[in-house]
Amino acid sequence: SSDTGTSNQGSEGGNYKVYLITMDQMDQHWVTVDGGAKKAAEELGNVDYTWLAPDVKDDAKQIESINNAIAGGADAILLAANGPTAVTSALREAEAEGVKIVYVDSPADFPAVQTLATDNEAAGKIAGIEMLEALKGKSVTSGKIGIVNVNASTASTVAREKGFRSAFEGTVFEILETQYGDGDAARSKDIAANYITEGVVGIFGGNEGSTVGTGNAIKEAGGEVIGVGFDKSDTILQLIKEGHLLATMSQNPDVMGYEGVKTAVKVLEGNTIDKDYVDTGVSVIKKDSL
């Protein structure tokens, strides 16, 4: 079944062609965006909706996907930009073809109809503040803190890290060199375990895989270390429930997809869009909020 790939609704004629282009096809996060978009398309009934995704996170490949969408006759593109700069020229080409652009999750440096996103930097800062408060609660006022991130080239996770670091400005906590685990849960676990050996008091995970790795390392070490992370998955929720992770920053990817398609169709139908930025919000999920 190709239900993760594409779904075509409605009759042939007069349908709007809307493409969702994500960073890759791997994370549950994107699958949820797709789910929201699909739902909106079904409700609207006049949308040919397709999810195009590169096989890996890669600027050039994302641009290829954009070009493919244009070539495929897109009326609108919902885009989660891998990096803000990289895709701008491709988007300029899209705009020239009259394609409407809506950003979901991560915007690019190019004007669009609307951006539905989490402010990653702000969300990162919230994560930092959560950790700081938990540490204060245990009367820990100094120590080392580790960061497990995906890589240095994905803008959204880099922004989260930046926000996280900014929460510690003015404190005496020492934030260690960021280590990258490519979002691989096992590699991230090794990195987090090494941090724990090094005697850190807290670890921040930048995405789903990093957070799972962090949680598992803390679980094993016995829970002294405060772990906060990003994204909502079953495993992460489990780790929070068991008390190994303090919190995870959950975005609302389904909202992004759902509202994104609605916005696109609205503008295609000739309506005006009043808000160019919609903060889809971030919810802090903790044990007591489960």
Add this chain to the structure above:
Amino acid sequence: MDNYIVELENVCKKFPGVKALDHVSFKLKSGEVLALLGENGAGKSTLMKILSGVYTRDQGIMKIFGEAIDDMNPVKAQELGIAIIHQELNMCDHLTVAQNIFLGREVTKKGVLSEKEMNDEGGKILKGLNMNIDPETIVGDLSVSKQQMVEIAKALSTKAKILIMDEPTSALTSKEIGDLFTIIKRLKNEGHGIVYISHRLEELQYIVDRVMILRDGQYITSMDYKDTSLREIISYMVGREITEKFPRIDKNVKEKILEVKNLNAGKMVRDINFSLYEGEIVGIAGLMGAGRTETTRALFGANPMESGEIIIDGVEVKINKPIDAIKSGIVLVPEDRKKDGLCTKLSIRDNIALPNLDIIANKLGIVNRKKEEEMTTSSVENLDIRLANTEIDADSLSGGNQQKVVVGKWLVRNSRVVIFDEPTRGIDVASKVEIYNLMNELKSQGIGVLFVSSEMPEILGISDRILVMADGRITKELDIKEATQDIILEYATKFDRKIKEGMEA
């Protein structure tokens, strides 16, 4: 007539473009040594590979010890008591001597290898062959002739009743050949049946009972050795009389072309001094491992030279790489054509053009295809290389024709010195004569020919002058008039004496 241990009837085998065997029948008795003879590409190896299960026949009947065998494979052949020493070396370089001998038939106890038993047993077999080799030596560290002896030991160790030897002596020293013959006689007396393939017809008199001759994949005849003569055998092999085995033309020596002074390159090339004149053939004789190949390689720049002078036409030349040698007019026809001579995956045209691209390409390096075509065609015609067209792969040619391509690629350029290293190894009589004629042709053109060979008769038959090497040195220079087998052998073994002297001292 019931004691045939092998009976093959009407065996056929086709390869792409070649009918290697065409209704060939073959019989072997126990207690006899049968020489299987024929020109290159006659189908000898193919027939034996069918018998030993390496190839499957297209057609024909096979009976071993009277029992019909439908499909044969190497394992089954071994079980039936057939052992074969292949024409090419088949050793695992990384394994030890004993590990190679017992490969595929390892001795185990409860599934665990019994190394000690295999080493002991291997040691015994080697001793039986009069070989002083530690069974735990890594085979890759042995010389080629020792590896060949290990190969023989391996075949003997299977205690097979049917033993096939495909050119076993082409890489052996004369002492080793002697040891091998002793063993062959013993095995024969013990009732083994032995098939012996060789292009060195002089060997036959020592061991052979019967000969069988193939030509172009067809059975020609078979007879008892005592009822025939070499002359007759050769005419059956070739299909015509070969009048002169070693055609000789008069030499017409003029200028000195090449002078080598105090050449040193590794332990096998020490203080080499000699000269070569226009229009002469100088043979380099010696035992296996005397350093002849290394001398030619050093001269050609294929191995690094430590010291010495090489003077061509009175001018010293620096040779660091083969290209330097080629540019100064020295070319080498290497001894191992498959390994060093031919790019087997490329066409005949590519192979002939390869060292001559300086001639057929312009200053920018662009190849002139017309010149290339002409060069290839003339080379093929001059040497009478038999092929469908020049675009076929080199490895589809028979051994003799491959050798001609290796020679041919050098003859299209105006070289001053042509070095042949064992040009007739593994080549049939008729082709050998063609190669001798080729050398004579060069000689008459005023080219200097250096000619390395392990076969005494041809060294004596073709050379105008002979250099004898032992232990990396030239131990004697002989004019052809004063040269005999005994003298050459005396100087070729000088190195054994040196060891003795060393040990006594």
Add this chain to the structure above:
Amino acid sequence: MENKKIPSKLRRLFSKRGMGQVVTVTIGLLVLIIVFGILNPNFFSNRNISNLLRQIAPIILIGIGQSYVLITGNIDLSIGSVVGMSCMISATLMTKGMNPWLAVGVTYISALAIGLLNGQLISKAKLPAFIATLGTMTIARGIAQIVNNNYNTDSIGPGAEGFRNFFYYGKTFGLYNTIWIALALWMVFNFLLSRTRTGRHIYAVGSNIHAAHLSGVSISSTITKAYLVSSVCSATVGLVMTAISGMGTMDAGTTYELYAVAASVIGGVSTLGGQGILLGTIIGASIWGVLQNGLQFAGAPVAIRNIVIGIIVIISVLLDIVVRANKNKAKKVKVKA
């Protein structure tokens, strides 16, 4: 003998090892194109064709480089990292204000340094190619990361618009420049490989390194030249990447070396050396590109795409083996008749 009538040029072309494979996969490519055309009416649109060609161009480029190296009997695992390194070096220099064309020059020089290192490690120090280029693969990726201090670069800015148009966004005679660049390099390197001494030496080294040595071929310079060609191709793709994104991305080109092997091998280049032609590489790259593009349009999830591509790589080489075996059989029959 019956071949005598066939003109020698054609005979030469068709007797080239790998030519059979080229014919087979060209048919395969046509079938793929027809299937995708039926599945998706947009496939033959002008826009998709030129878009598709532009996507295939970088694969052709890295395919050329890998083919050169494979024909010498070696392999270049550093291709993807050199793409990334070139992308980062060019972009970093441009963001620092260097003239884009000067930056292009520096990029080619740095890439050539990696090619030189590969060639020397393999031909002089006798390292197996797999190891040497596995090492330089890691090193070049490290350089890509370190050159802008472990970050992707900022935008290379409006001053580099000319550069970006030259390498990617511009069109000449109705075709995107990237396509012209790939074609131009293909023509140069195809000529070099098929018509010059260097080309002959590359085949000879891959076919039998000893025989080539004894024929006066300089092994080290031949192998090194092949790696330099590979570096030039990779650097060009790296520059295309910079032009595409208008910035430097550290992990640009990841796993491209494997795409390059796939394109070469599908097109009939043997990983064992001595065999293949660059025409095949174009076809191989096209199959790869058409599959990626067509399957994405057909809405196939990445998983299916992976499985299909894996199967096609295996089948295309299997085909080659089967076709060759049949050709031999056919020959036999002829001889018999």
Add this chain to the structure above:
Amino acid sequence: MENKKIPSKLRRLFSKRGMGQVVTVTIGLLVLIIVFGILNPNFFSNRNISNLLRQIAPIILIGIGQSYVLITGNIDLSIGSVVGMSCMISATLMTKGMNPWLAVGVTYISALAIGLLNGQLISKAKLPAFIATLGTMTIARGIAQIVNNNYNTDSIGPGAEGFRNFFYYGKTFGLYNTIWIALALWMVFNFLLSRTRTGRHIYAVGSNIHAAHLSGVSISSTITKAYLVSSVCSATVGLVMTAISGMGTMDAGTTYELYAVAASVIGGVSTLGGQGILLGTIIGASIWGVLQNGLQFAGAPVAIRNIVIGIIVIISVLLDIVVRANKNKAKKVKVKA
């Protein structure tokens, strides 16, 4: 001859090709350990040592598999994907409620199917190993993705705690189970390689496939066995991955095949076949692991780590070549004297 006094067992051990390299890199490993120990007092802490060993264990495992295949003269590029596939299959089955140990069984069977396919494609259909396993690499990754419908799995749940402890979190005699698993498999496969007929045949096939065939060694079953060993090792690592994360991740194991090559080669296994011992693979894996761990502690950015590791791969093989050349020189001198 002067060697006669050394007991034959020792002599045999040291005459093994590749042993020299093992000695050299063992010294290298000790140096690394001392350097990192000085740089960071935590390095020798109990916790770090047992942690480090556990991080090395999976690399040892994939290293064993790759070594087996390399010794036969082939390569296995599918290792990383089989790790990912095994991780996803086991986790998916567990989330669907299958008994964890049954899921483990199914996982091994699926991985063995890939190994069998590799072995058959290479030994029967005569595909070059690089191509065949490039194909199965893509296919296995596709399966990893498709098995749970392109999602990473949910948590394998508390019912799988026993499984997770067995493969990763539990300790036996003070050492983590992962380490014991790696050691146990190492002992079994080392025994198989060095003391049984199969092992001997693996070396023979890698050393000279033709000679092995003529000696009655079954090429296809030998090569297939090597790939099956590799699959068992990869599947085990995949299960460890599932145990670590408590979920299935589709891209688990990416590029592990190259780590495995690096560990093998650093430890003296030749990519040309016929040569190497599994003791070397342990040392090679340890160097790799110590570097990753030590450089993190030293706060080195990833870029530096990549460069250091690339250089070490190249140098360790260079060393082997230089040491062997010198040994030969020494031999020559002996003969001369």
